[in-house]
Amino acid sequence: MIHDYIYPEFEVARDYDKCVVCRACERQCANEAHVYKEKYDKMTCINENCVNCHRCVTICPTHALKIVRSGDTYKRNANWQNWIINELVRQAGSGAALLSSMGTPEPYPVYWDKLLINASQVTNPSIDPLREPMEVRMRLGATPGTKPQRGADGRLKTQLPPSLNLSVPIMFSAMSYGSISYNAHSSLAQAAQQLGIYYNTGEGGLHRDFEQYGGNTIVQVASGRFGVHQGYLDMGAAIEIKMGQGAKPGIGGHLPGKKIVEDISRTRMIPEGTDAISPAPHHDIYSIEDLRQLVYSLKEATRYTKPVIVKIAAVHNIAAIASGIARSGADIIAIDGFRGGTGAAPTRIRNSVGIPIELALAAVDSRLREEGIRHRVGLVAGGSIRNSADVVKAIALGADAVYIATGALLALGCHLCRSCHSGKCNWGIATQRPDLVKRLNPEIGAQRLVNLVTAWEREIKEMMGGMGINAIEALRGNRAMLRGVGLNETELNILGVKHAGA
Amino acid sequence: MKRIYVREEWCIGCHLCEYYCAFANSGEDDMADALRGVKINPRIQVEDADGGVTYAVSCRHCEKPRCAEGCITGALTVIDGVIRLDEDKCVGCYTCIMLCPYGAITPSKGKPVQKCELCLSNGAPDATPSCAAHCPNRAIVFEEGASPCGL
Numbered sequence: 001m002i003h004d005y006i007y008p009e010f011e012v013a014r015d016y017d018k019c020v021v022c023r024a025c026e027r028q029c030a031n032e033a034h035v036y037k038e039k040y041d042k043m044t045c046i047n048e049n050c051v052n053c054h055r056c057v058t059i060c061p062t063h064a065l066k067i068v069r070s071g072d073t074y075k076r077n078a079n080w081q082n083w084i085i086n087e088l089v090r091q092a093g094s095g096a097a098l099l100s101s102m103g104t105p106e107p108y109p110v111y112w113d114k115l116l117i118n119a120s121q122v123t124n125p126s127i128d129p130l131r132e133p134m135e136v137r138m139r140l141g142a143t144p145g146t147k148p149q150r151g152a153d154g155r156l157k158t159q160l161p162p163s164l165n166l167s168v169p170i171m172f173s174a175m176s177y178g179s180i181s182y183n184a185h186s187s188l189a190q191a192a193q194q195l196g197i198y199y200n201t202g203e204g205g206l207h208r209d210f211e212q213y214g215g216n217t218i219v220q221v222a223s224g225r226f227g228v229h230q231g232y233l234d235m236g237a238a239i240e241i242k243m244g245q246g247a248k249p250g251i252g253g254h255l256p257g258k259k260i261v262e263d264i265s266r267t268r269m270i271p272e273g274t275d276a277i278s279p280a281p282h283h284d285i286y287s288i289e290d291l292r293q294l295v296y297s298l299k300e301a302t303r304y305t306k307p308v309i310v311k312i313a314a315v316h317n318i319a320a321i322a323s324g325i326a327r328s329g330a331d332i333i334a335i336d337g338f339r340g341g342t343g344a345a346p347t348r349i350r351n352s353v354g355i356p357i358e359l360a361l362a363a364v365d366s367r368l369r370e371e372g373i374r375h376r377v378g379l380v381a382g383g384s385i386r387n388s389a390d391v392v393k394a395i396a397l398g399a400d401a402v403y404i405a406t407g408a409l410l411a412l413g414c415h416l417c418r419s420c421h422s423g424k425c426n427w428g429i430a431t432q433r434p435d436l437v438k439r440l441n442p443e444i445g446a447q448r449l450v451n452l453v454t455a456w457e458r459e460i461k462e463m464m465g466g467m468g469i470n471a472i473e474a475l476r477g478n479r480a481m482l483r484g485v486g487l488n489e490t491e492l493n494i495l496g497v498k499h500a501g502a
Numbered sequence: 503m504k505r506i507y508v509r510e511e512w513c514i515g516c517h518l519c520e521y522y523c524a525f526a527n528s529g530e531d532d533m534a535d536a537l538r539g540v541k542i543n544p545r546i547q548v549e550d551a552d553g554g555v556t557y558a559v560s561c562r563h564c565e566k567p568r569c570a571e572g573c574i575t576g577a578l579t580v581i582d583g584v585i586r587l588d589e590d591k592c593v594g595c596y597t598c599i600m601l602c603p604y605g606a607i608t609p610s611k612g613k614p615v616q617k618c619e620l621c622l623s624n625g626a627p628d629a630t631p632s633c634a635a636h637c638p639n640r641a642i643v644f645e646e647g648a649s650p651c652g653l
Contacts, residue, residue, distance in 0.1 A: 020537035022521045028514070059638055061521055062534045435554045441512045441639045 004093040006086050007072040010052050012045040018064035019043055025056035025065060030424040030436055053417035055426035087347070098347035101420035101430070103247060103339040103384050103406060106351050110339075111358035111491070112390045116500055118481045120468040127470050129461035135471040136460060138169040140378040140400050141307045141331045161331060162307045163378070164218075164238050166401055167196030168457045169472060170391060172449075173336075173382045173403030174220050174242065174311070176204030178255050178264045178276065179343035179420070180409075181437040184429045187412055187445025189213035194446065195453050198237060200403075201227075203253070203278060205267040211235055218309065221298065223252060224278035226268040230301065238306050238332070239298050241291070243282070244313030246340030246383040249354045253278035254344070259423060259432050288324035295329045307331035307378075314338060314360035314383065315353075319367035326368055326377045334403060335360050337383025341406040343430055344421035357383040358397065362495045365398025365477055374398075374477075388459035397495065398477040411452040412445045503583035504646050506620065506634055508558045512641035513548070515556035519633035519642055520544040523560075526632035527616075527624045543611060545618040546633045546642075558633065558642055561585060561606040561618040564653035569598035569607055569617075584620055589613050604651070620644075 012033060021043055026034040033049040034056060036042075050067065057065045074082055087098055120126040127134070141163025149157040164171075172188045185199075185207065192199040193216045200218040205227015210217070219236030221228050233239055244250065255276040265272040285291050295308050310325045311334040312318070318335065325333050337357020342350065361381045368374040381394045382403030394402050410416070413427035420430035428440030460472070469475050483500040484492050492499055521537060523544035530536035546560035567585050570578040577591035578598055594614030598607045610616035621631040634644040 017538075018534040020521065020534060020540075022517065022537070024516045024518050024521075027516055059516060059518070061518055061525075061636070064534070435515075438512060439514045439639060441641075444640055 001093065004089065006089060008047040008050065008070055010050060010067050011047045011070045012050055012056070013066050013068050014043060014045065015064045016042070018062040020062055020064075022061060024059050024061065028055050028059050028426060028439075030426050030431075030433070031422075051417045051419040051422070052415070053419065053426045054415040099344055099421050100347040100350050100418060101344055102341040102416055102418045104351045105418070108339070108356065110384075111356055111487075111495065112386070112393050114485050114487050114491075115358070115393045115482050115495070115497065116485060117389065117392060117396070117463055117467065118483070119466040124468045126468050127465040129458075129465040132465075132470065134461040134464060135473075136168050136457060136464075138166045138401055138472055140164040140166055140169075140380070142377055143375045145375040162238075162305055163331070164198060164307060165196075166198070168453060168460070169395060169399075169401035170385075170453055170456060171197050171218070171380070171401055171403050172199035172408050173334075173340075173405040174200035174202040174218075174240065175343075175405055175409075176202030176220075176226075176255075177207055177267055178204040178259060178432070180429055181425075181431055181440060182207065182209075182263070183437055183440040183442050183445065184409075184412060185210060186442035187440065187449060188408065189217065190442060190446035191449035191453070192216040194450050197453065200240060201236075203227075203242060204255075204264070204276075205269065206232055206235060207263070207267045220311075221294075222278055223280070223282045224276060226270065226276060226278070229269070233298065233302050233306075236306065238309055239302065240309040240311050240334065241282075241294060241298070241330075242311045243285070243291075244311070244315070244336065245342065246313045246336030246338050246354055246357070247342035248345040248349050249313030249315050249338070250280060251346070251349060252280040261432055264432065288328050291325065291330075292328040299329070309334050309380070311336060313340075314355045314357050316355065318355065318360045319363040322364040323367055323371055323373070326373045330377060332378040332380060332400075333364070334380040334382060335364060336403070337361075337381070340383035341409070342420075357381050358393075359491075359494050361394060361399055362397045362479075366496055369398075369477070388456040389463065391456060392460055392463045392475070393482060395472060395475050396478050396481045398479075400476060407452070408449055411448045412440060503563075504620075504644055505563055505583075505650065506560060506618070506631060507643050507645055507647065507650055508560075509641050509643065510555060510557035512639045513556045513558060514639050514641065515548060515550060515554075516638065517548045519546050519558050519637055520548060522632040522636040523618075526621055529625070543608070543616070545606075545608070545616055547605075559604055559606060560633070561602075562604060562649055562651045562653070563620070564651060565649045566653055568601040568603070568653070572597045572601045584622060585617065586619055586623070587615065587617055603653070 031049045052067050142161040151157045177185050188199040189210045198218050203220050203222030214235035217236045218238045218240050220240045222242040257273045257275045309332040310330040314337045338354030378400040380401050381399040385402045385404050391402050425431040428437050479496045482497045484497050485500045523546045524542035525533045525536050528536035546558050548558050550556050575591045577588045592614045607617040630644045634642045
């Protein structure tokens, strides 16, 4: 049908003066966008196949390739924009719901970029992190809420609830084995161990090879209960009940049967080739009381030795929901903002459901403080934390720690082409094809993740030093360290910050 | 001594090592100038085996090298563990080519034979041989260790 043809959004631009016809681009493109023409001894491109993953651009030894916007456009229309028309055309051809990957690319406000961090001048001294100790360790979990009692020997007498102890308040958030590859998981697990932080299994279970990293693993219990067994719960450092995900609040997950290959089938404990369907709700949770039962079932199963995290998507009334979760007995609440990533989500839901993490986090922290129950839970913010300044702002807004996943994938090679759902990830991340998976060498992957978090840690210390703060706990919920720019009064009220200049 | 080790589990079959080898031995300082329109004849070659297995093959720098033992003119000698080729002595009898169990010595254009000399003779700037320095997935590494082939 001529109606279905959509001119490619971008084109592969090749500098033929530089191309040595090594054909690396052709060998590396699982989408078959590069073709060798023997007749002319030249490379050429099929732009329609290109997903703009930049694998060829980075691997080309002479840097002869770049991807450019094609420039093809319909008649200018502020309402019926190009992409809106294209999506409609696609649906008219297929009759199907649109599927997308990773976080929403739509231009919603990014509140991180409208928050500015304070620094000390004259009246209070800034601290040089290179000369003076700077503490960024964070204990994540519930606290007793009373003044800690110490014995005669100075040791803590108060019994502390189980917690996660982070060397830096950054964790790798849930990505299941199945949605990402074995080597991606291996990279995350190794990096978490080296960094003294935690990574999260997602709902795909824990591969036997990664049980050795259990001390740095958060094991997830989601609505599909894939891979959950007593050993799995015992293995992890914490258990996370996944109620929702920022990229697709209110809906479940679906890993197609063709991705349930032998290894994944064993890890998920489902037959090979069957679709792995995570229901939208937990079928045993219809209230906070039901949630409490699951929280305590998991605590009972692990003899009250591990903190239980409840992860929810940032949605309307998030503060009330979080208050309920805090009262359910959960030790930690993880909130996932609407810009969070996913291996596959219905486009309309990804782009239209949920609320920004900044507002959700501030609202939850305020509400829990007002109700006097903030100490009962740790608070983790996720859903597009992009750099160390975002981490500092999140902690100042009230988070104890942040979850990063898209950022971690970028460190592993992802270029946000948002084609995870095709299963042909050229970077060996969101794929189960063995020839593609091996492109991600975990030695390199783990090192890059360690580098990333180490770099952020240094920057966090510098920003803390500038504020005159030498322990990250003193920054938590310290909204006086933030000012807003270009925000209206409602936004400032929800964020609990003053406007710059005030 | 430091040797080149090939780890086929990480070889992604991009064949870039071949091109970096050809470039390192071209004497040019720009890859496009060196290799554009050229059919390369590198000293490292990627084998594409069945079932998607790929791995690079180059000189193992054996501890008891058959090529050097069999060389009729003494053109192949072991210097500091590296099997070096003295082109002035080589008469092109190809005995070494027949003796090498890995096919790591090959005929060459302009000179009788060629083999990997760990980028020691070609003036390449890196301390690491070019194939290992540029392998995108650490499938070729340059590390201390014994001869990988046991010879």
